[in-house]
Amino acid sequence: MKPSVFVSYSRREAPFVNDLVANIEKNGYVSWLDYRSLVPGKAWQQQILDGIHHADIFLLVVSKESIASKNVEREWREAITQQKRIILLLFEAVQLPTELKDKVWIDFRTSFNQSIKALFVALESPISQSSLPPEKGFKAPVIVWVSFFAALILSILSITTVWTLYLPYYLFPLPYRILKRDFDFAHVQGAIFILPFFTLWNLLVFIMNSQISEDILSLDAFSTFLIFIFFISIPTSILLLVLTRTPGMQRWGKPIATSSKFRNRYKPLAQDKKAVTYFLDHAPQDTKYALAIARILGKDSHRRVDSEDNANIVLVLISRFKKKSVLNPEEKVVYPILLQETHSIDARLQAIQWVDFRRGIRRMKQFSSLIGKPTMILKALGVLPSSQQTVLPTVIQGINYFLTFLSMVILGGVVFLSILDLSDIFSASYIGRLVATLIFLLVIDSVRRDIVHREGRIVRSTRTLLLSIFTMSLIVNIITSTSLRLHGISPANNYQALEYDVALSAGFSLTFSWSYYAAVSLTLLMILIYWRDLKRWIPFQQPQSSIYVYILRDYFARGLVILLISIGILLLP
Numbered sequence: 204m205k206p207s208v209f210v211s212y213s214r215r216e217a218p219f220v221n222d223l224v225a226n227i228e229k230n231g232y233v234s235w236l237d238y239r240s241l242v243p244g245k246a247w248q249q250q251i252l253d254g255i256h257h258a259d260i261f262l263l264v265v266s267k268e269s270i271a272s273k274n275v276e277r278e279w280r281e282a283i284t285q286q287k288r289i290i291l292l293l294f295e296a297v298q299l300p301t302e303l304k305d306k307v308w309i310d311f312r313t314s315f316n317q318s319i320k321a322l323f324v325a326l327e328s329p330i331s332q333s334s335l336p337p338e339k340g341f342k343a344p345v346i347v348w349v350s351f352f353a354a355l356i357l358s359i360l361s362i363t364t365v366w367t368l369y370l371p372y373y374l375f376p377l378p379y380r381i382l383k384r385d386f387d388f389a390h391v392q393g394a395i396f397i398l399p400f401f402t403l404w405n406l407l408v409f410i411m412n413s414q415i416s417e418d419i420l421s422l423d424a425f426s427t428f429l430i431f432i433f434f435i436s437i438p439t440s441i442l443l444l445v446l447t448r449t450p451g452m453q454r455w456g457k458p459i460a461t462s463s464k465f466r467n468r469y470k471p472l473a474q475d476k477k478a479v480t481y482f483l484d485h486a487p488q489d490t491k492y493a494l495a496i497a498r499i500l501g502k503d504s505h506r507r508v509d510s511e512d513n514a515n516i517v518l519v520l521i522s523r524f525k526k527k528s529v530l531n532p533e534e535k536v537v538y539p540i541l542l543q544e545t546h547s548i549d550a551r552l553q554a555i556q557w558v559d560f561r562r563g564i565r566r567m568k569q570f571s572s573l574i575g576k577p578t579m580i581l582k583a584l585g586v587l588p589s590s591q592q593t594v595l596p597t598v599i600q601g602i603n604y605f606l607t608f609l610s611m612v613i614l615g616g617v618v619f620l621s622i623l624d625l626s627d628i629f630s631a632s633y634i635g636r637l638v639a640t641l642i643f644l645l646v647i648d649s650v651r652r653d654i655v656h657r658e659g660r661i662v663r664s665t666r667t668l669l670l671s672i673f674t675m676s677l678i679v680n681i682i683t684s685t686s687l688r689l690h691g692i693s694p695a696n697n698y699q700a701l702e703y704d705v706a707l708s709a710g711f712s713l714t715f716s717w718s719y720y721a722a723v724s725l726t727l728l729m730i731l732i733y734w735r736d737l738k739r740w741i742p743f744q745q746p747q748s749s750i751y752v753y754i755l756r757d758y759f760a761r762g763l764v765i766l767l768i769s770i771g772i773l774l775l776p
Contacts, residue, residue, distance in 0.1 A: 206259035206326055207233040209287075211278040213268035216294050218461045219311075219454040220264055223292070226319050232326065238556040242577055244536040247554050252281065260326060261287040263303070265336070266295040279303065290325055292318075296337045304335055312342035315454060346451035347381065353443040354378045357398060360436050363429070364401045367611040370394050384457045389593035392447065393604055395440050402433040404718070463559060463594045477575030478504040482514035486524035488659070488742035492542055492564070493520060495739060499567040505574060511535065516574060521548060521557070523657055524742070528552065536577055543657060543740075544594055561594040563736045598733035599654060599740055602668075605726040606651035609675065609719070614644055643678055659742040665734075668741070672723065679719050 208227060212220045224234050235254035241247055255261065261282035269275045282289055283302060291299075291308035307330060311318040324330065354377040361374035373387070373394040380386035406429040446452055453461045481500065485493045496518070497507050508514050517535055519528045522542040527549035530537055539552045541559050558570065558580070573580035595603065650671050653662045662668045730737060 205230075205232050207235070207257065208260045208262050208326070209235045209255050209258035209278075209282070210262045210264065211269070211275050211282075212264035213266055213272050213275060215268040215457050216264055216266050217458055218456060219294060222315075222450060222454050223264075223319070227322075230323060237554070241555045243532050243538065243555055244534065244577070246533050251278065255281050255287065256285060258287065261289045262292055263289060263306075264292045264294050265297060265299070265308075267297050269294075270297050270299065276300075288329065290322070291336055292322070293336060296340050296342070298338045299336060306336075307332055308336040310337070310342075313344055315344065315451065343382070344451050344455065346446065346449060347455050350443065350446045350452055351378050351381050353439055353446060354381055356435070356439045357395065357443060360402065360432055360439070361394075361398065363405060363432055364398065366614075367401055368614060369607060369611040370398055370401060374398065380460075384455060384460055386456070386460050387593060388447065388456070388460050388462055389595075389600075392444065393607075395443050395447075397604075397608070399433065399436045399440050402429070402436045405429050406433050458592055461592070463561065463592050478506070479515040479575045480506045480508050480513060481516045481518055481574070482508055482511040483518050483520065484511070484525075484528050484530065485518075485520035486522060488524040488657070488744075489520045489522055489542060490743040491739045492560075495564060495735075496520075496540075496567065499564070500571050500574070503571040505571065519552065521545065521552065538574075538577075538580070544592060559594075561596070563596045563733075564739075595655065596733065596736045596740055598729050598737045601726055601729040603651060603655050605722050606647055606654075608722055609679075610644055610647050610651070612718070613640060613647070647675065654741075657740065657742050659744070662741060663744060664741060665738055668737075669730075672727070676719075676723060 210220060210224060220236065224236050224239070227234050235258055237251065240254060241250055255278065261279065263269070263275070263279050263282075279289065280302075289303070289306045291303060291306050293308055293310045293312055295312070307325060309318055309321050309325065354374075358375050358378055361371040364370045373390050377386055377391060380391075406426065448462065483493045483497065500507070511517050511530055515536065517528070517530050517537045519525070519530070519537055519539050520542055521539055523545045526545060526547055528537065532539075532551050532555060537552070537555075539548075539555065539557045541557045541561055543561055560566075570580065650661055650668075652658060653660055654668065662671065
């Protein structure tokens with residue numbers, strides 16, 4: 204029979220540990236890992252002590268954070284007291300306490316696959332080492348260095364899109380952030396994806412003033428340079444998108460630098476189902492989530508009760524509106540269900556694994572089947588208990604990208620067109636346009652923050668969101684048409700005959716107009732497809748009118764979405 208292991212670590216290295224334990228269990232070893240093994244309804248500390256006591260081997264993941272952690276120190280000192288065989292897994296080189304310097308160690312700083320094989324050998328039989336574990340020096344896997352150099356290329360390319368602000372903000376420091384392991388995965392992925400589009404944008408704007416010849420040599424030197432930048436950005440962006448999602452990079456990063464996903468998928472069997480009574484502990488703003496969850500659970504005969512005293516299980520819906528519960532998860536079976544990224548969550552809830560519904564309640568059927576089996580449900584549907592990741596429902600992420608795109612293009616346009624109009628910088632019309640544009644940017648940013656963080660100040664319903672998008676479309680029309688009219692430009696103009704700066708201004712305005720209508724049409728289509736997710740995400744507010752009027756407004760809003768999509772498609776140049 205293979206030995207059992209207890210894994211001690213810092214939460215900063217949770218992605219590495221999660222993959223480590225997955226490989227250990229795949230090879231037939233039994234492991235104890237806090238957030239996957241702590242059972243709600245029992246005292247945490249006693250469960251940890253029992254886990255160390257029943258384990259044959261104590262694995263300590265060595266990093267700066269784990270060696271500095273008082274909790275980790277208590278665990279390895281308890282292992283020494285119980286005379287457990289201790290194996291050090293070096294994630295980072297760090298100065299070790301005297302008690303640990305003579306322990307067996309395996310270097311995981313380079314090749315994970317080779318190191319995991321060495322670990323299996325060490326688990327099967329004791330080994331002796333003549334050298335002490337390294338306490339200095341920086342090492343990283345090969346894939347980290349490949350990602351670093353790919354990010355370095357994109358960092359340089361992002362300088363050409365400095366007018367967007369967004370792209371260089373995330374991409375220029377990315378090589379350094381990769382080595383520090385703390386880049387924001389979601390935002391960086393978005394920036395990498397859209398970089399080629401904006402290098403193409405640069406190209407289209409700067410060659411709008413001349414007829415594109417089949418002979419590339421006829422283009423001026425700067426346009427040729429932009430073409431080179433565009434073609435370099437495509438393969439490099441694709442490469443880095445793939446690299447940042449590889450297991451090696453996912454193990455390397457801190458939680459913020461990794462994607463959130465269900466690590467241990469499990470398909471419930473019919474005999475796994477067990478009807479329970481449950482209590483939903485949630486904020487009033489999350490009522491729509493609670494109703495949707497209760498409806499699905501009710502189909503499997505689970506009964507919702509109005510008091511936690513009469514419930515077998517308590518479901519705590521965690522969001523920006525609710526970060527703690529009066530119920531003690533060490534005394535009651537509590538499932539923390541994460542609805543959105545938030546901070547300052549109750550430490551008692553952070554001790555156990557979370558069920559992650561930040562992308563939407565897509566796995567409620569599996570959840571319903573396993574709700575009566577705490578140890579099974581956490582291993583099947585649980586995720587790393589970390590709130591340091593940017594995870595949003597698909598429709599919210601789409602709206603976020605759309606509004607971010609709109610903000611950076613308009614802000615970049617202000618800078619770009621201002622450079623072309625320096626001679627007119629002190630005129631009343633110029634200052635008026637600048638002030639109006641800045642106000643528009645503030646409104647866009649307010650709507651974006653409102654929808655992403657569920658603040659409910661501007662976007663108080665789906666209707667106000669649709670009205671906001673429709674209003675933005677009108678303003679965009681006014682901005683682009685005014686910009687063209689001020690230069691005496693109409694679609695019938697021959698841009699070859701225009702002065703260079705005027706042609707560039709026209710090129711920017713027209714390119715922006717085309718791109719905007721394509722983006723808004725895709726966003727509205729996404730809203731229509733993920734309508735229910737959007738409605739649940741927007742904080743619930745008690746309707747002031749009758750339920751029938753509320754339903755009619757709901758259908759009216761859906762019809763408005765279809766109408767806006769149709770208008771957007773018809774207005775495409």
